[in-house]
Amino acid sequence: MSYSREPRLHEAETRTRPDRCEHPGCAAEANHRAPKARSQLDDYYWFCLDHIREYNRNWNYYAGMTDTQVESEIRNDTVWRRPTWPFGGTGEDFGPGTRFRDDLGVFEAAASMGANKSRDQDSKRPQYDSHIQRALRIMNFDGPVTLTELKSRYKELVKRLHPDANGGDKAAEDKLKDINQAYATLKKFLGA
Numbered sequence: 124m125s126y127s128r129e130p131r132l133h134e135a136e137t138r139t140r141p142d143r144c145e146h147p148g149c150a151a152e153a154n155h156r157a158p159k160a161r162s163q164l165d166d167y168y169w170f171c172l173d174h175i176r177e178y179n180r181n182w183n184y185y186a187g188m189t190d191t192q193v194e195s196e197i198r199n200d201t202v203w204r205r206p207t208w209p210f211g212g213t214g215e216d217f218g219p220g221t222r223f224r225d226d227l228g229v230f231e232a233a234a235s236m237g238a239n240k241s242r243d244q245d246s247k248r249p250q251y252d253s254h255i256q257r258a259l260r261i262m263n264f265d266g267p268v269t270l271t272e273l274k275s276r277y278k279e280l281v282k283r284l285h286p287d288a289n290g291g292d293k294a295a296e297d298k299l300k301d302i303n304q305a306y307a308t309l310k311k312f313l314g315a
């Protein structure tokens with residue numbers, strides 16, 4: 124199989140060709156050359172097949188950069204994307220087959236805390252019958268209510284919705300009927 128017909132893969136030019144691939148750390152033979160930049164089409168990098176292909180893949184990415192920037196990019200790519208710890212020796216903690224250990228149970232505790240939290244919220248929210256919930260809404264409560272609070276709210280609402288205060292407004296009158304009913308329901312619910 125030959126890659127020599129791929130775009131931008133050129134036959135080796137023995138005169139300027141270095142012995143080894145110019146990708147840092149690569150010891151492969153440099154059989155392929157690539158222009159360093161669009162503005163430097165007669166100045167080449169020399170790469171092995173793997174690295175000329177990588178370079179070509181990144182051609183558009185490198186296109187706007189200067190020669191120095193390109194070289195720096197290639198170098199950074201080599202340094203930072205490789206594991207820097209030595210294989211074997213002190214690196215064994217991260218070696219293959221190492222199981223994640225949670226000796227202190229931190230992650231397990233956090234996970235179950237999350238689960239308990241939602242359970243607690245559910246159990247603390249009182250589950251009233253629907254007619255009690257409706258009565259609470261009508262009297263403008265959004266949670267549990269004491270008899271004192273209920274009576275106080277009722278007085279306040281009656282004062283506000285009394286026909287004398289609303290010029291016989293029908294909507295206020297209807298609302299007051301609902302409130303009287305809700306008040307009776309909640310009083311009974313609270314054992315009063």
Ligand SMILES: [Zn+2]
Nearest residue numbers: 144149171174
């Ligand atoms: Zn190479």
